[in-house]
Amino acid sequence: MDQHIAETTGYHDAEWHAHGHHKESFVTKYIFSQDHKTIAKQFLITGIFWAFIGGILSSIFRLQLGYPDMSLEWLRPLLGGWITDAGKLDPEFYLALVTMHGTIMVFFVLTAGLSGTFANFLIPLQIGARDMASGFLNMLSYWFFFASSVVMLCSFFLKTGPAAGGWVVYPPLSALPQALQGSQGGMTLWLIAMALFIVSSLLGGINYITTIINLRTRGMTFARLPLTIWALFLTAVIGVLSFPVLFSAALLLIFDRSFGTSFYLSDIYIGGEALSNQGGSAILFQHLFWFLGHPEVYIVMLPGLGITSEIISTNSRKPIFGYRAMIGSLLGIAVLSFIVWAHHMFVTGMNPFLGSIFMILTLIIAVPSAVKVFNYLATMWKGNIRFTPGMLFSIGLVSFFISGGLTGIFLGNAAIDIPLHDTYFVVAHFHLVMASASFFGMLAGVYHWFPKMFGRMMDEKLGYIHFWLTFIGVYLVFFPMHYIGIAGFPRRYYSWTTFDVFNSFTDLNTFVTVAALITMVAQFLFLFNFFYSIFRGRVAPPNPWQSNTLEWTTPLHPGHGNWPGAIPTVYRWPYDYSKPGAEEDYIPQHIPYSQTMESNLPHENDLIALEKEEEDIVIDESSESH
Amino acid sequence: MFEVAIGLGVILVLVILLLLFRVQSLLNVARGSDKKIESTSNKVNGALLLLFMIVSIIAFFWYSIAEFDNYTLPNASEHGVLTDRMFWVTTAITGVVFILANAALFYFAFRYQYKDSGKALFYPDNHKLEIAWTVIPAIVLTLLVGYGLKVWTQITNEPPEESEVVEVMGYQFAWKVRYPGKDGMLGGYDYRLIDPVNEFGVDFSDKASFDDFVPREIHVPKGKPVLLKIRARDVLHSVYLPHFRVKMDAVPGMPTRFWFIPTKSTEEMRQETGNPDFNYELACTEICGRGHFSMRLIMVVDEPEDYEKWYNSQEPWLTQNPTYLSKVPEKLQELAAVTTGINSKN
Ligand code: HEM
Ligand SMILES: [Cu+2]
Ligand SMILES: [Cu+2]
Numbered sequence: 022m023d024q025h026i027a028e029t030t031g032y033h034d035a036e037w038h039a040h041g042h043h044k045e046s047f048v049t050k051y052i053f054s055q056d057h058k059t060i061a062k063q064f065l066i067t068g069i070f071w072a073f074i075g076g077i078l079s080s081i082f083r084l085q086l087g088y089p090d091m092s093l094e095w096l097r098p099l100l101g102g103w104i105t106d107a108g109k110l111d112p113e114f115y116l117a118l119v120t121m122h123g124t125i126m127v128f129f130v131l132t133a134g135l136s137g138t139f140a141n142f143l144i145p146l147q148i149g150a151r152d153m154a155s156g157f158l159n160m161l162s163y164w165f166f167f168a169s170s171v172v173m174l175c176s177f178f179l180k181t182g183p184a185a186g187g188w189v190v191y192p193p194l195s196a197l198p199q200a201l202q203g204s205q206g207g208m209t210l211w212l213i214a215m216a217l218f219i220v221s222s223l224l225g226g227i228n229y230i231t232t233i234i235n236l237r238t239r240g241m242t243f244a245r246l247p248l249t250i251w252a253l254f255l256t257a258v259i260g261v262l263s264f265p266v267l268f269s270a271a272l273l274l275i276f277d278r279s280f281g282t283s284f285y286l287s288d289i290y291i292g293g294e295a296l297s298n299q300g301g302s303a304i305l306f307q308h309l310f311w312f313l314g315h316p317e318v319y320i321v322m323l324p325g326l327g328i329t330s331e332i333i334s335t336n337s338r339k340p341i342f343g344y345r346a347m348i349g350s351l352l353g354i355a356v357l358s359f360i361v362w363a364h365h366m367f368v369t370g371m372n373p374f375l376g377s378i379f380m381i382l383t384l385i386i387a388v389p390s391a392v393k394v395f396n397y398l399a400t401m402w403k404g405n406i407r408f409t410p411g412m413l414f415s416i417g418l419v420s421f422f423i424s425g426g427l428t429g430i431f432l433g434n435a436a437i438d439i440p441l442h443d444t445y446f447v448v449a450h451f452h453l454v455m456a457s458a459s460f461f462g463m464l465a466g467v468y469h470w471f472p473k474m475f476g477r478m479m480d481e482k483l484g485y486i487h488f489w490l491t492f493i494g495v496y497l498v499f500f501p502m503h504y505i506g507i508a509g510f511p512r513r514y515y516s517w518t519t520f521d522v523f524n525s526f527t528d529l530n531t532f533v534t535v536a537a538l539i540t541m542v543a544q545f546l547f548l549f550n551f552f553y554s555i556f557r558g559r560v561a562p563p564n565p566w567q568s569n570t571l572e573w574t575t576p577l578h579p580g581h582g583n584w585p586g587a588i589p590t591v592y593r594w595p596y597d598y599s600k601p602g603a604e605e606d607y608i609p610q611h612i613p614y615s616q617t618m619e620s621n622l623p624h625e626n627d628l629i630a631l632e633k634e635e636e637d638i639v640i641d642e643s644s645e646s647h
Numbered sequence: 648m649f650e651v652a653i654g655l656g657v658i659l660v661l662v663i664l665l666l667l668f669r670v671q672s673l674l675n676v677a678r679g680s681d682k683k684i685e686s687t688s689n690k691v692n693g694a695l696l697l698l699f700m701i702v703s704i705i706a707f708f709w710y711s712i713a714e715f716d717n718y719t720l721p722n723a724s725e726h727g728v729l730t731d732r733m734f735w736v737t738t739a740i741t742g743v744v745f746i747l748a749n750a751a752l753f754y755f756a757f758r759y760q761y762k763d764s765g766k767a768l769f770y771p772d773n774h775k776l777e778i779a780w781t782v783i784p785a786i787v788l789t790l791l792v793g794y795g796l797k798v799w800t801q802i803t804n805e806p807p808e809e810s811e812v813v814e815v816m817g818y819q820f821a822w823k824v825r826y827p828g829k830d831g832m833l834g835g836y837d838y839r840l841i842d843p844v845n846e847f848g849v850d851f852s853d854k855a856s857f858d859d860f861v862p863r864e865i866h867v868p869k870g871k872p873v874l875l876k877i878r879a880r881d882v883l884h885s886v887y888l889p890h891f892r893v894k895m896d897a898v899p900g901m902p903t904r905f906w907f908i909p910t911k912s913t914e915e916m917r918q919e920t921g922n923p924d925f926n927y928e929l930a931c932t933e934i935c936g937r938g939h940f941s942m943r944l945i946m947v948v949d950e951p952e953d954y955e956k957w958y959n960s961q962e963p964w965l966t967q968n969p970t971y972l973s974k975v976p977e978k979l980q981e982l983a984a985v986t987t988g989i990n991s992k993n
Contacts, residue, residue, distance in 0.1 A: 113937045187934045193899055194882040194935060200819065201936045287900025290841040290848065291819070291881040303883060303898050337759070339767040346777050368885070369896045370877075370903030373803035377796055384788045384795075391784040392777070394748060399776070401755040403768040407684055408692035408760070416696065416756055423748045427741040434791065436798040437734050440727075440892045443885065443932040480672055485688060489695065496703065504710070504718040509889035511932040514940040522889050522928050525717060559676065599767035606766065 053164075055156030056581045060163050061142035062474060065467070067170060068134020069551070072460075073544070075125040080541050082118045085110045087534025089516055089527075103182070112515040116185040117203050119513055121177070123188030124211070126456060128218055129173070131321040133166050135463045136260070139324055140229045140253045142470060146572035147247050149238025149588045152581070154231040158224045165221035169214045176210035184211035187513060189314065192285040192306050196277045199292040208278070212271050219264045219271075226264075229257040238571070240591035240635065245610065247570050247595045248341060251348050252327025255355040256320050262359070263316040270309035277301070304369055311362035318455050319358045323351065325462020326393060326422075329415035331595075332469050333397055335568045336412035337404030338606045340596035343396045350389035350396075357386040367435040368442050376435045383433035390426050394419065405599065405606070409566065410484030411469035417492045418461040425453025428503070443513075446506025452499045464491075464547070471551075472565045476577045477558030483550040487543060494540030501529050569595045569609045592632060593625075685763045693760035700753035704746060720889055721919060723927070723948070725908040726802045727892035733798055740787060806906035810874035813865060815929075816847060817877075817884030817897040820938025822929060823847065824865050828858030828963055833876070838899075841880065844968060848880075851965070851974040857986040860961040865929065865946040867909055868954035874906040885933035888946065890916070896933055912948045963987050 054060060084091065092108035093100075103114040110118075141159065145152055153159045176183040185203025186195040190211065198205040233254045237246075246254075273284040277298075285306045286298035334341040341347060363371060363379040397419045406412065428450040431437045441447065464487075471479050510523050517523035564573040571591070575583050589611035597608040602620035614621050615629045722731050759767075814825040814833055825847055827833045834849050834856020841848035849856045867873045877886050879897035886905065887894045895905040917925045931942035949957060965971055966987040975983045 112940065116934065116937070116939070191883055191934075197882065200882050288838040289881055289899050290838050293843070295839045295841060299900075302901065304901060337767060338761075340769065340771040342770065343772045343777050345772070346781075368894045370898055370901060373799065376803070377799060380795055380799065381792055384792045387788055388781060388785050392781055395780045396777075398748065398751050398755060399770075399773075401752070401759060403770065404755070404759045405762065405765045405767040406693075406756060406760050408689050408696075408756075413692060416752065419752055420749055423752070424745060427745050430741055430788070430791065431734065431737055434733065434737065434795040434799075436730050436795050436802060437737060439802070439894050440730055440734070440889070442894055443887075480668070481688065482671065482675075483668070485692060493699070500707075504714065508718040509720055509887075511887065511930060511940075513934045516940055519941045519943050520928050520930055521924075521926065522720070523930075559672070596771065599769050601769050 053160060055152070055160045057141045057145050057153045057156070057159060058474070058579065058583075060159055061138050063163050064133060064137030064141060064166070065474075067167065068130050068138060068463075069548070071125050071129040071134060071170070073548070075122050075130060076541050076544060078118045078122040078125070080538055081110070082115055082122070083534040083537045085115060085515065087531045087537075089518065110515075113185060113202055114182060115515040116187070116201075116513065117182045117207070120185050120187055120190075120203070121173075121183050124184070125173070127188060127317065127321065128215070129166075129170060131456070131459045131463070132222065132260075132317070133218070135324050135459060135466075136253065136256055136320065137163070137166065137225060138463075139249070139328060139466050139470075140225065140257065142474065143249055143572065144229055144232050144253060145236070146473070146575065146579075146583060147250050147570050148233060148236060148241050149571050149584075149591065150232060150236035151583055151588070153228050154236060155228055158228050162221045162224035162228065165217050165224065169217035169221060172210050172217065173214040176207045176214070179206045179210070181205040181207060183207040189307075189310055190274070191310075192274060192277065192303055193289055193291075196274060196285060197289070197291060197296075198278075212275055212278075215271055216268065219268045222260055222264050226257040226261040229253060230261065233257075238588045238591055241610075245591055245594045247327075248330035248344070248347055248351075249324075249327040249570075251351055252323045252330070255351050256323045256327075259316045259323075259355055259358060260320050263313040263320075266309055267313035270306055270313070273309075274306065304366070304371065307366055307369060308363070311365045312359075314365065315362040316358045318451070319354055321455055321459045322462075323354070325418055325459040325465075326351070328462045328466040328469070329397070329418050331568075331570070332409075332411045332415045332465050333400055333419075334596050334598065335469075335566050335607075336407045336409055336415075337401050338407070338598045339400055339404040340594075340598055341396070342399035342402075343392075344594065344596060346392055347396055350392045353389035354386060357382065357389070361386055361433075364433050364435075364438075367438045373435075380433060380435045384430065387426070387430055387433070390422075394423055394426070407566075408485075409468065410479070410481060410488055411465045411566075413485070413488040413492075414461045414465035414468060417488065417495075418458045418465065421453045421458040421461060421495070424500075425450055425455070425458060429454060440509065441506060443511055444506040445502045445510045445512055448512050449499050449502035449506055452502070453495075457495045457499065461492075467551070469566065470572075471554065471558075472561030473572050473575075473579075475555045475558070476561055477554050478561050478565065479550050479554040479558060483546055487546045487550065490543035490546070491540055494536055494543060497536035498533055498540060501533050505529065564609075567605070567607050569597060569607050571610055574609065574611055590636070592628075685761050689761050693757045696753045697757035700750060704750070721911075721916065722890065722892065723909055723911040723916060724891040724893065725910055726798075727890075727907075727910075729798045729801065730892045733794060736794070737791060740791070806874040806904070807872045810872040810906055811868060812874050812876060813867065814847075814876045814878070815865070815886055815897070816880060817886070817931060817935070817942065818846070818880040819882065819936050820931075820942050822884075822886075822931075822942060822944040823861065824944070825849075825859050825861050825964075826958070826961065827855070828860055828961075829959075830855055830858055834859050838880065845971060846880075849964070851971055851983075852976050852979070854979050854982055857965055857975075857979075857983045858963045859965075861964045862961055865944060866954060866957050867946065867948055868951045869909050869912045869915075869948050870951060872906055872908050874904060877903045877905065882935050883933045884931045884935045884942065887930045887932040888927065889930070890927055894932060909948045912950055914950075916948075965989075 093104055093110055094108040097104045103111045105111050181202040183203060184207045185201055194200050195204050195208050276282040277284050277286055283298035283301040285303050286301040289296045330341050361379060361383045363375060364383040367376045432441060432450060468479055468484055505526055571589060574589050591610045592613040593610055595610050599606045600608060600620040608617055613632050614625050615632055812827050816823045823846055832855035835853040836848045837850050838848050840850055877895055877897045879899045884897040886897060891907055893905055893907050895903050913927060917923055927946040929944040929946050931939055966989060969989050972983055
């Protein structure tokens with residue numbers, strides 16, 4: 022092994038030095054950096070910022086729902102005119118809060134913050150590449166996201182407020198400034214921000230795909246890729262195929278808003294005036310939106326599933342059960358995610374026959390999802406489980422994925438969806454299966470890869486407290502919403518007291534709000550732990566979780582280029598944990614079979630000859646782009 | 648002054664917490680317990696996971712059973728029986744999976760927690776098992792889909808010929824309803840004819856419109872099919888009748904519909920719920936702006952005879968708004984006068 026490195030790395034060493042030593046200014050190192058690790062941290066920190074904004078927005082509207090009679094006068098310094106003279110939240114601002122909460126959480130936190138962080142950080146490190154295929158596009162991807170963030174943030178300061186038509190921004194509500202204050206400047210900024218966001222996401226996605234296809238290190242076949250990479254790969258593919266559709270939907274909406282076209286508008290009388298638009302279709306927008314929107318929930322979900330596959334396997338000290346089935350189900354989900362979108366539209370007046378088709382397709386997608394759950398369970402069965410904070414959050418993810426996924430079987434069934442559509446049952450469903458599950462995936466990832474990101478450990482005890490408060494909190498917030506939804510309470514309601522039929526459950530709603538506030542406060546533990554540990558955490562050992570993947574073979578603080586010497590060659594899959602015969606309970610990917618005679622399976626012994634052949638091929642890295 | 652004291656107090660508490668945190672982590676390092684894997688915290692976490700499962704499963708059953716009557720709305724339509732039944736069948740099936748899968752998750756976590764002496768089982772796959780847990784969910788889901796398709800097509804089928812037709816129109820922020828009147832036909836409409844009085848934009852060159860009437864509440868007969876013709880005037884709205892398991896969006900420029908058969912009159916529901924003030928309500932479930940949460944309309948389900956009486960006692964809209972007679976074309980004036988009972992004066 023060592024000899025092999027010495028033979029083949031003459032060139033690399035030279036290159037590494039070139040990398041490490043050329044002087045980088047603060048600006049190129051931390052701001053306009055092209056190093057994937059720095060870009061990942063930029064995404065992460067921006068994502069955390071947005072997560073707190075999104076969380077605080079939900080705390081405000083939860084106060085309104087849980088304590089409808091409470092005076093919110095004390096928020097006036099923050100919200101100004103959005104608090105009415107009676108000391109209440111303005112009903113329209115309530116909708117703006119809900120809308121921005123949804124938009125921020127789905128796109129800024131769980132798409133950019135999650136994929137942006139872990140795709141950037143893990144792809145080169147786990148496939149054995151020096152950086153992304155194009156560091157420059159990668160940098161642009163972050164800065165487009167940043168610009169998008171700035172625009173979205175600005176919309177909070179408009180006099181007419183930010184967009185308020187729901188995160189799905191259905192026209193005509195979002196198209197007509199006279200229908201809603203938020204559909205004035207706020208909506209314009211929303212559309213601009215989303216356009217920038219889509220550009221960012223496409224730049225990132227194309228880069229991730231290219232990198233995974235082209236820059237895998239020697240021996241890193243697709244059948245040896247860690248599941249994180251598979252998941253991030255498919256996430257990027259889904260994003261590249263679906264975001265352009267949202268872009269076109271947004272573009273047509275811009276035309277309708279600003280240039281008098283009628284793509285989505287028809288037969289409208291509003292504000293005492295009949296508009297001239299005719300022939301458009303409001304439903305068209307919904308089809309276009311959900312063509313992105315449904316895949317989007319998997320864009321949000323798959324990285325979390327990939328991350329937990331890795332973490333659960335590592336911490337159970339067991340190979341992931343059914344590696345190939347896991348890949349198969351990821352592929353299945355990725356493909357099917359494109360042909361189920363209209364399950365969001367069963368009661369829009371869409372042809373009921375279409376409803377039938379989409380109901381069949383939707384329930385098919387439950388099968389690969391179920392397979393994933395069973396495989397997680399089988400991975401933990403007879404394991405030797407270490408409850409690191411990352412592992413606890415992964416277990417939490419699996420639990421949410423089970424609990425929230427099952428209610429999808431209700432909503433995917435058109436007939437049951439009639440009473441449940443747009444009620445709190447839906448809010449409960451997607452907050453468990455998408456929001457909380459992916460959030461836990463993200464937190465698990467942060468706890469797990471923090472040592473690689475910052476060279477220090479986060480405090481475990483604080484991590485445990487954070488986990489327990491958040492895990493219990495999430496269940497207490499979202500589980501009761503099922504009951505409220507079965508009772509028929511509609512979502513996006515400022516208050517329920519207008520209706521006799523919804524004039525109950527005030528105690529439960531108060532309970533939910535208290536739970537939400539506690540959960541929210543618990544996140545500050547994380548915030549503290551995160552920033553404190555960056556500077557003062559215990560210095561991390563090189564491979565703190567005794568994990569098999571390549572990132573742990575880099576130095577504690579990998580420089581630009583990741584490995585000082587040659588990139589390790591990969592000889593085996595990433596899940597050789599607790600292999601019978603082996604001394605340690607893990608065998609990293611870069612250890613050749615020729616060194617592990619005692620634990621090789623019969624067919625692996627046959628591979629030793631091949632290893633020799635492969636090692637003789639000298640790869641000239643100068644021909645690889647990076 | 649008081650605020651300052653509180654502020655100082657909060658800061659003090661934070662500082663103390665910070666110190667405790669620092670001391671604890673230093674102690675850990677000194678004891679070397681941060682390096683031990685079979686540690687107390689591993690055991691505590693394992694135990695807590697199990698405890699969490701037990702407590703929450705108990706809480707789940709307790710709340711679901713104790714509060715059953717509060718979170719289930721009585722049902723008052725024929726197809727509602729079907730959707731409710733399907734809901735509960737699905738709940739039963741998924742409920743079993745919900746409990747078993749979560750129980751397995753937390754139990755495995757507890758049972759197989761780390762032991763220094765232990766070693767995990769190297770068990771990368773088992774094709775028989777994997778096929779089984781792919782095929783079994785697939786079969787169960789196929790059955791659910793089949794069942795769902797049957798109910799769904801039944802609900803969305805063509806409405807029966809003899810349905811009572813009611814037009815429901817949503818606008819910011821209320822509902823309006825229009826009935827076809829004695830001729831059983833709704834008059835045509837055009838959104839360009841809408842004005843502050845003629846809120847439906849009824850086209851009075853269509854003679855079917857003369858006897859249309861616009862009551863303040865919806866009335867429907869018990870036991871007869873009712874066809875809601877749904878539209879919106881400005882933005883999306885959604886007609887939602889919780890007790891009837893009815894929901895359908897109202898879309899500007901694209902009329903939609905939903906038909907159902909009410910099975911309990913308002914009076915009967917008052918008795919069933921023991922609430923003498925009970926009323927069926929129609930709500931909006933598609934975000935439509937500031938007043939989205941307040942688009943309430945009362946719906947009354949009458950016994951068929953009462954419904955008949957009510958229907959026949961309603962005055963045509965045109966009778967109430969005689970100025971619109973001028974919109975009626977010359978050759979239909981006479982008919983309009985007869986239908987509305989107004990003598991046009993010329
Ligand atoms: C701090 C924890 C959270 C709480 C307490 C919370 C609470 C809520 C509630 C009560 C609503 C419904 C409001 C209404 O319909 O009037 C809502 C909407 C929503 N939430 Fe959350 N949520 C939280 C975290 C998240 C996360 C992590 C996501 C990420 C996907 C998310 C995504 C959404 C979306 C997409 C909507 C729908 C917005 C809309 O109707 O336009 N939430 N949230
Ligand atoms: Cu979907
Ligand atoms: Cu509405």
